[in-house]
Amino acid sequence: MSAGSIDEVIDYTEAPPLVEGNPTLSHLDDAIAKPMEHRPSAKYFIALAVTLAMLTFGIVAVGYTFYYGIGMWGNNIPVAWAFAITNFVFWIGIGHAGTLISAILFLFRQRWRTAIARTAEAMTIFAVMCAGLFPLLHLGRPWYFAFIFPIPNQHGIWINFNSPLVWDVFAVSTYFTVSLMFWYIGLIPDLATMRDRTTSKIKKTIYSILSVGWRFSNRHWQHYEKVYVILAGLATPLVFSVHSIVSFDFAVSILPGWHTTIFPPYFVAGAIFSGFGMVLTVLIIVRKVFNLEYIITKDHLDKMAKVTLLVSMMVAYAYLLEPFIAWYSGDPVDWYLVIQRMTGHYALGFWIMTTCNVFVPQLLWFRKIRRSVPILFVISLLINVGMWLERYIIIVTSLYRDFTPSAWHLYSPTWVDFGILIGSFGLFFTLVLLFSRTLPVISMSEIKGVTESAHPAEKLGAEHE
């Protein structure tokens, strides 16, 4: 699908190869294991230094928050929720793209996901870890966080099962547990491969323990594959449910701009959208730095860009529908909110958000752009900005103009707010960098399974699992 003439002839009778160049299995193992077996370059250490610096800044900001309290943040009444919740939703959203790639695309039998699934799943785990920090941080006394669980206590009282914040706890812990298990199960064969490759005794012990003695037996593969499908099948509705529950945080209220039934699927689409932005950013860097361009090919980037475009249209649909129904409802407060989002104090943020989320992704209609790595990289960054702003705008604009004008109050973040946000990016990227050197960024066993001659029982090019 190109803009003007069809400059590249597409032959639909052939399936495009999933790994270019038809490398041998052994070659694949070497290429993927290379970052784990060789000393990293100076560039890696510089990158790590940068991310660690960001993380340190974040830790300092968190320290101030713990010691002096939430007053260090810009929160006020009525804008009692701002950066913490924005960042929480942002990071959970990023996690969802990873699960979509590894689980949902697996169920749809889109085998092109193989090259990118492992990194995407790792990103999910790290993103959920970052996200999980924020509900803890925004408690005034975070060390009492355990009370959010239904544990019998001396007050005799249970948690408020009616509160979406409680649903969040169940949802995010389930999501983290299942994603971690899904990732780990996928890692077992690769850890076994590393166990058999490595020459260092310490590494061998670690890999042996972590790979639990996997021995590539076909009787084991049979049950393993079934469990993989089951976990993918469980992770898929988790993506929908977790971000829907996060959207319930807002939608169950009666605030204008928050209380609207489209929030659950709209948030899920937005999450996938922002997640794909981050996945594109990370993968473009990874494939370049580790010379994996023949495994993470331009076809992969093209397909990811198409998915990104699709979800941006869903987000745009919600952007159109909400103001219309706000008008249709005849509720003057709802309509006022629509107007002041576009023209009020945070209008600049609103229009940047709309540009980044609706207009910029329209460029992805063009095949040339989808296959141009630098442009795609910039677009992915803009999507991240736009989606972070979307959550910020939704939250702050609905809060700062409360029902009674006497309660109206502007919000502006403090350096501590920014510090924690920067710190979360620092944590995320530090973990990504560490992951890229300790674990295989591409699933070795799965990628071998999608090479040209992997399954002699089926014809070349036939579509299969």
Place this chain on the structure above:
Amino acid sequence: MNVSEIIDTQKLKNIPSSYSTFGWTLLILGVLLTVISFAVNPRHASFGLIMTLTFVATVGIGALFWVGIEYLSSAVWSTPMRRPFEFISGVIPLLIIIAVPLLFNMKTVFEWTHRTLYKDDPALLLKAPYLNIPFFIVRTILVFLVWWLFYYLIIRNSRKQDTTRDQNLTTKNIRLSAGFIPVFGITITVFSIDWLMSLTPDWYSTIFGVYLFTGAAIASLAFATLLIVKLNEKNLFPVKLTSDHYYNLGTFLFAFSNFWAYIGFSQFMLQWYGNLRDETIWYIPRIHGSWAVVSIILVLVQFLVPFFFLITKPAKMDPRRLVFISIWLLAAHAVDIYWMVMPVYSPDRAVFALSEVAFLVLSVGILLSVFAYKAKRNNMVPIGDPKLQRGLEFHI
């Protein structure tokens, strides 16, 4: 394996006449029943006709949606089975005919057409720029026109490819589908707001368009699955489809039933939780008395039964079970539409009378007769499609 060797050319346009006969019988019977129901109780019959319009429109445009998705995702497993979907979407040009009696009859059905109500309900007054008869008619015509346009262009390209085998036609259809899907999203939302949401003019829900879309996707897929599996099992399909092909149909039915439950529950829970009058007025009649029973039945038939029925892998591949669940899901869609529309006519108790029977008979009659008509005149398999070979070799 050459594609031309495995297609049984005898069966390309050879749908058994029993389908056609059955379809036409139901159609004529349905028209008769509808006319009689108008004579007996025009208001009730108008509501019944809205149900018919919704049912036929959702199945028709849903089928076109599936065609578009296949092109857009470059899926190959569905290529051998794409034609039945195209035939089903052939009802789209007929939608305006079903809508005409209603467009001349709007005051019996739509509360907001009565201006006297405006004095008591200021919110209705504010909606008047949208909810007024001329604009309503314009929107209806526009939506049906846009649907017909995309239907015509996409199907024409697909049919042309049978003879020319031109791969550019696939590219063109991919582009058309890319344009169609967002337009589909907006137009089905407009349809749902106009014909269903405005029946309770004070009520609103931003997710309603998505809700109707989900029902459309399930019903159209179920209808297509029913016909495909039945034809293939009776060896009437021009190519031999395998249980691997069935598996994907079963998976999508399973997935979309769950998706329906998710959307339906989200809407209900949020409006229950917020407890605001403008939102709860839609649910109040539906959770009391006999309508409460219908609500429970709806959840059972549209979600719980399909969930447990289709959860295992063998269930998704078994032709007998697929036929059963397809008929079941079509009936569930009818229950869904009944539940959306009829509480406006009769908030106190669920009614089942001539109009409801007319709705069921006429809807199935239209769909079946159009399918049989198209199947007799066009190839049941897109023989010129470049992805056909890969589709036939598909294995899970």
Place this chain on the structure above:
Amino acid sequence: MSERTLYGITALFDAPGKILDASKAATSEGYKNFDSYTPYPIHGLDNVMKLKRSYIGIVTLILGMTGVISLVTFTWWANSVDFPMVTGGKPYFAWPSYVPLMFEMGVLFGAVSTVIALLAIWLGLPRNSHPLHDTEFMKKVSDDGFGICIEAKDPKFDQKQTESFLRSLGAVNVEPAYYEAQSFTLRQLVLDPKFIIAIIVVAVVSSATVYWGLNKMLLIRPWSSLNDQEKVLPETRSEFYPDGFAMRPPVEGTVARSQMPYEFTANDLASAGKYLANPLLPTPQVMRVGQREYNTYCSPCHGYFADGDSRLQGQFPSPPSLHTDSLRLAPDGLYYSVITNGFQGIMPSYARQIPRDERWAIIWYIRALQKSEHVEASVAK
């Protein structure tokens, strides 16, 4: 050196097609205790080995449903039976709120149980002591080799015959595999000094951490921020005020609730009369109130008809009649002032007993009484 027990014969192949053929051949030869080893799962190998389909999904379904039912039962019990709580006007058993939780618990139970069941039960892992570990065979299989291993315990196994059979299938390498020479008993493991030291270290470190955490850490900032709050505790001396009192008298000029300062003194009846006006209208209701209050408070001394007919019978000085001309002409404010301040030390103040409005009502009633004894001739007509 102890005898090594034979586990089985392994054979390596270099192409996926060959392992399919080899497995087919092994199955048709009648071998049952054998397995194929591949770096990735090969399609069709399950069928060739005639494996039955995996039923591990049943674990997911059953335990998933258990999760759902457990959660809805628990939330019902917690919120409707144990500590019934109304939140946001929702019923005790607010099932729409529990649906998201039910779903999550179902998924969590299902997923965790499936993974544990897979590893522990179906696969028998962790197990790092399998005979095939650390062999060249395993090293190749985990990289790019495709292998088959026929176990010695198979009834059709014969070392020489099986080896030549495997060679005939085109294997690039045929090798025997042995069980590990040494084995440990549980007793040896538990009594191992390293293990015991490790246990002791873990116990000491965790106890020390918990002790320090609960007894020391919780008493320093920020955990202790709320321990010393800058507020006054009851029955303690105040460090802030010089007199040491935590309880303070009210500020100068404080008035009690509904208290209205009254500025006219007891002697200054003239000013009261001049500046105060009856705010009430003589409605029937006001009259009834006035009558009731007058009969209650005023009549013991003034009599029921304001004529001074005291019921106290000399135990207290009788007041004058209120029907004199001067009193009839006196303004309402004077009466109000007398009720409020008392009169010349004889009549006490009734300010505490009679609220302000009711004083005015009484005054209306007195006026009515006065009028009743001085009706003008013209009115009687």
